[in-house]
Amino acid sequence: MMDLIVNLLALALMAFIVWWFWLSRAEVKQASASAVIEVIVENGVYTPAHIEVPQGEVIRLSFERRDPSPCAEKVLFDGLDIALDLPLGEKQALQVGPLTPGEYGFSCQMQMYRGSLVVC
């Protein structure tokens, strides 16, 4: 009986991992074009990590790096050919757009910090 419960729990855990990391989506921050979207780089995540912006507008992002680990020192927008150096403890801002609708991922060099800019 105990064995069955443990096995079922393990299967449930696997299902949860698949659902949580692949099937469900993280909270998306809706941003208006006029304001600067502030992203904090800390503890392995961009906060907010997923940002939705309207199309046809110039988007202003500001990255504040609080993580001294070298993983956090750069943010790369792969599809846009942008690499931004993030000095520790400072805000670095970036202006992009207007972009065509689509999803633009951004990440650290090693893909541990990950986020996306969804233009719709």
Added chain:
Amino acid sequence: MPWNSILKIMTEKNIQLSIGSMSCAGCVASVERTLLAVPGVSSAAVNFAEHTAEVAGEVSAQALIDAVVAAGYEAAELRGTDDEAQEKEAAEFAYYRSLLKKALVAGAVAAPLMGMMLFGYMPMLEGGGRIFWAVVALLSLFVMVYSGGRFFTGAWKAFKAHNANMDTLIALGTGTAWLFSFLILLWPTIVPPEARHLYFEAAVMIIALINLGAALEMRARGKTSEAIKRLIGLQAKTARVVRNGKEVDVPIEQVGLNETLRVRPGEKIAVDGVIIEGHSNVDESMISGEPMAVEKNVGDEVVGGTLNKSGSFLFSATRIGADTALARIIEMVRQAQNSKPAIGRMVDKIAGVFVPIVLLIAVITFMVWFNFGPEPKSAYVLLTTMTVLIIACPCALGLATPISIMVGVGKAAEYGVLIRNGEALQRAGQLTTVVLDKTGTVTEGRPAVTNLIASDGWNDEQLLTIAASIEAVSEHPLAEAIVAAAHRRGLALSSTEGFEAIAGHGVRAQVDGARVLFGNRKLMGDNQIDLADLPAVAARLAANGETPMFLAVDGAAAGVVAVADPIKADSKAAIARLHKIGLKVVMLTGDNAATAAAVAKQVGIDEVIAEVLPADKSAKVAALQADGEVVGMVGDGINDAPALARADVGFAIGSGTDVAIESADVTLMRGSLHGVADAIAISKATVRNIKQNLFGAFIYNSLGIPIAAGILFPLFGILLNPIVAGGAMAMSSLTVVSNANRLRLFKPEGAQ
């Protein structure tokens, strides 16, 4: 993806601008109004005395500059990249120290425990032994929080964002080890006696090793950006500015546009500018690679970062801060170092799903040991699951490409080769054909008089004087070369009257009263000039790639003046290098077939496509591509721009100041074809390095994870110790960084 975005990078510090052409105090209000009107500006203050403006707000410096320029003034940002680099270095060193401290604290707790375990002094979990273990539990909890706290907060934050990373694996691995041990400490009877093994020391040791690995990696990483540090180091720190008639030393960030700077012998030139007084010789080798010092006179441009050798001069600053040639080179290298080639994008996809997959493997490992493993199950289940989580290393995988690109792009910059992005770096190594433009690429691009053959009764000086006198009024491209040759010999030109250009033939005029004809053989034939043996001489010159021109005075032949665009001294050697690595070399030129063939023969080029109109060059490149060739095109960035863009890799021949040529994937700052061979060699070495890294990282994970899961146990009874797994994990990313660092020692074969 369609490229339709404009990018502006801005900082949220106050922006300092240097404002030029503010002639009156009234301009101050106008500039201030202009600045305040830029969206995002919260305040702007213009200082008329210093010609500067300080702007606060969330705005890019470029937006401000654009606005000020649109209002009719000049503007540039006052900024030094030097401070930034120093700040970064200080922050990195502080982080390195903190990592080392965390590793030491964890190590100090773990080491005695490890020693006791090795020599069998560990007390049992009963009586006084439980008190000992309770103390160990508290000590290790302290270490987990102090040295490993960031893994737990990172894992939790990432989890909330539906993300999993390195921290997730470490936190789960060490966290379960500690928690399981703590439960057994509280209630030993929940597991059979033989399974009552505690893993406090393992959790602490793993954290010590990972911190140590991160610290060592940090140090090794510092070396990967050495190339850019060297470039930044070229910049002068201070400048001597002439203000109110006095020369004052100021930090380079305070040099404004149009300010006058004094440079004395042996000093570095601070910013880009134009000489307004004095003359000197300047060593520009750090920018252009030209080993000889270049003579500079009033009106000549000087480049920031170059070294003044002999004289003292004054110059006016034309480009400052981020606009100088050196700053643009640095920025371009920095951007390129961060871009990824196709090979890296594929790996990114894997790295992105790596951690959740490892979590799944860990659960599967748990289930297999739980259902099929030997007793005591709880001990084996914990050990294998924990080791799987600890050994997996997404960092080595994620780091493999970018770290090598960083070193490779930097290495290329050392050889005067500016590579725009990682994609170009990867492509350069795959080229099968290199197409060279002739003028300015294989040759100097500056025609010069190469031969003077005087008929009987004339000498070279007379010949050149007359030819130069008549050409002084001509606009023919070769005319300049002849006039320059006469000036160089100190010849005084005669007066010319009745100048007439005969299209396709030459020119006719009266020089000092004599009737002079200067042009090709057809011109001589039409005027019934007896050329005697000159046509034979001319034919020999033409076969040598020179352009012969006949001179006739008062109806009699006076001689031949030959002009040629000299071949660059190192073209032949560079082309031989390209041949040696198995590339086909094609020369593409608008010149006539005979001259082109002569040049090609001298430098050893296999194939010549001559008499190509500028507009057709890109079609010729496309035709080669249609034949299955991967084509690299080398030319100047302006006339050859379409062909450069069409080629798989476009190499622009730059010289000195015109860096970062837009249409090119690669800019050869030193203007030598050796740069092409260097770029290809560095590309190959970098791609090889990336592959080694990726191979290592893949092999490491695909062997390490199954072994950690206990795949060798049924056959050999081997299980991996979690501490060994922790050590291996810490070493794997360090190995990748160290391997990339090996690239720093790479030297292209035959490079100069």
